[in-house]
Amino acid sequence: MITVFGSGAFGTALAISLAGNGPVCLWARDAAHADDMRKTRENKARLPGAALPAHVHVTAQMPEMPQEGIGLLAVPTQQLRSFLETHGDALRECHLVACCKGVETGTGLGPTRIIAERVPSAMPAILTGPSFAHDIARGMPTALTLACADVPAGKALQQALTTRNLRLYRTTDTIGAELGGALKNVVAIACGVTMGAGLGESARAAVMTRGYAEMFRMAAALGAEPDTLAGLSGFGDLALTCTSDQSRNYRFGQSLGRNEPFDTSITVEGAATAKAVLEQAKKMEIDMPITDAVVALIDGKLRVGQAMDMLLSRPLKEE
Structure with missing residues (x-):
């Protein structure tokens, strides 16, 4: 199962699209927000009007991540370090894909380098490109870049994260991908x-x-x-x-x-x-x-x- 960490608009949209491939776990930081999404099958606060498919399991509990499991980190760049400091142990053997855009204040680091610094045993990647959450959630065709320095891992992620409406192009240039975004x-x-x-x-x-x-x-x-x-x-x-x-x-x-x-x-x-x-x-x-x-x-x-x-x-x- 793929886990999306972060129930903002983009994380929710990714979960909706990926649910077309199979079960997806959508993690919300706030328990009340998670409970509301479970009951209404909608993220009214961040992505109103987009129904959550049955394959999307919403939780506020940290799920058990299998070895080489895939975690999509859809949290703001400025909060990524603190999230990994809190939950890094549970993610130490995963493929971690940053789904945020930005440069960390104070360090000048991008998301993949923050991942490498805080969870050095994980395989970091970044998913970025021209996309709006509402378009993805509505099933509109979208092309994105998946950047991972490890070629075999990148190919596996490309296969796992491509959906009916998401077409992924792969690169090993994580620096360029995260700086562009x-x-x-x-x-x-x-x-x-x-x-x-x-x-x-x-x-x-x-x-x-x-x-x-x-x-x-x-x-x-x-x-x-x-x-x-x-x-x-x-x-x-x-x-x-x-x-x-x-x-x-x-x-x-x-x-x-x-x-x-x-x-x-x-x-x-x-x-x-x-x-x-x-x-x-x-x-x-x-x-x-x-x-x-x-x-x-x-x-x-x-x-x-x-x-x-x-x-x-x-x-x-x-x-």
Whole structure:
């Protein structure tokens, strides 16, 4: 049985899709939330309108994980370390697949490296790419990247996690896959700011393109393969997240651009990632002006007009 740890929208959607292959365990941190999902067969709080199939078993108890069992870690990146510190012993002989996007504040680590650090006996992987929970839950066709450094393990995971509507492409470049998924959220915030401030679609296209250049510079400096950033986990996810109101990061950016409050109960991975990435970029002397502007806007150190002036006044150069 595959276990999905985390009953947010994305974890629930994965459980619904994987239930087409067989039994799936969906773990919820909150017992009351788990009980409500069992009774209603729906995650009303995070994914309303999507019915939980009979094959989805919901629990708040830590399940017994078999040797080489598969655990999908659908918890926010900033909470991943604490989750593994609490439950790592039960997961020590598993294949652990991160289903979150971001860079940990303070360490600059991505999800697979957090897994390797906290549960060194487990086989880490990451599932990422252009996807919205509601699309997956509704059975809409979705293509994702599965990154695992171990080729045989990656092939086995690819077979186990492919469903009727989920097509998985495999790579061994875990660094590129996790950085693509993390950095595109920062660019999505910037694109949301652009549209929220009424600067137009041409400006959004420019921000998206130059943001992709920043993603490439950072990923290349950290050892990622260029082709990975051009694939689903990089360009593909960037295109989706920077153009749709379904993206939490994009909506957060729109709120910044309009100078409106944003619902603090909604996880915006790109906000924490932007700060972690900028700190790392400064240490490595990597030029990331859009990321710099996003952090300044989040911290209230710049207004949108000032940020735009800062970007437009940079020295002219070749593309």
